[in-house]
Amino acid sequence: MRASANKAGLSLSTFSKRVCLGYSVPSLEHQKARIELRQLKGDLGRLGGLVKQALADGADRQTVHRLLRELDARQRELQLAITLIR
Template sequence: MPSNKKVIKAYVSEDEHMKVSATAKQCSLSLSAFAKAVCLGHEIKSREDQQARRELLKINADLARLGGLLKMWILDDDKHRLDVEKLLEELRLRQKELCEKVWSL
C-alpha cells in the first residue's frame, strides 16, 4: 500500500544547513524529525535539557528515600523527634522546589 506521507523541500545555504543539522543533533533528532517539529510549532528540548531533567528527577527520588529513612528513625527514637521533623519539613520544601525546577525545563 502506498504511503500517504508528503515531502516538503526547502532550499538553504551551506551555512544554514550546517546550523540546522547541528541543532537537530543537539536535540537527538533526525533532520527530518527536527524540521517537522519546528514547522509544527512543537517545543524542542536539547539533549542537555533532557539529561538535566533526568538527573534532577533522580535527586528528587533520593530526597524521597531520605525522608522515608528519617520517618523510620522517628518511630525508633522519640528523643530526636523535633529535630527529625524539622529536617523532614526542610526536605519537603527542597523537594517541592526541585520539582518546580524540573517541570520548568
C-alpha cells in the same frame, strides 16, 4: 541544522518537521537535566524514609520533624525546577 537536530537528540527529518510546524524542540541537555533532577527528588524521598525510620527508632522528634519539613521543601523546589526546564 544538523547540529541543532543532534543537540535535540532527533533525526534531521523529525527536527525539521517540528520546527516547520511550530512545535517546541527541547534540547537533549534539558532532557538530561530533568532526568537528573527527578533522580535527585527520588533520593530526597528515600532520605525522608530513612529519617522517618530514625523517628521510629527513637530519634529526637523535633529534629526529625524539622528535617522532614526541610526535605519536603527541597522536593517542592526540585519539582518547580523540573517544570521550568523546557
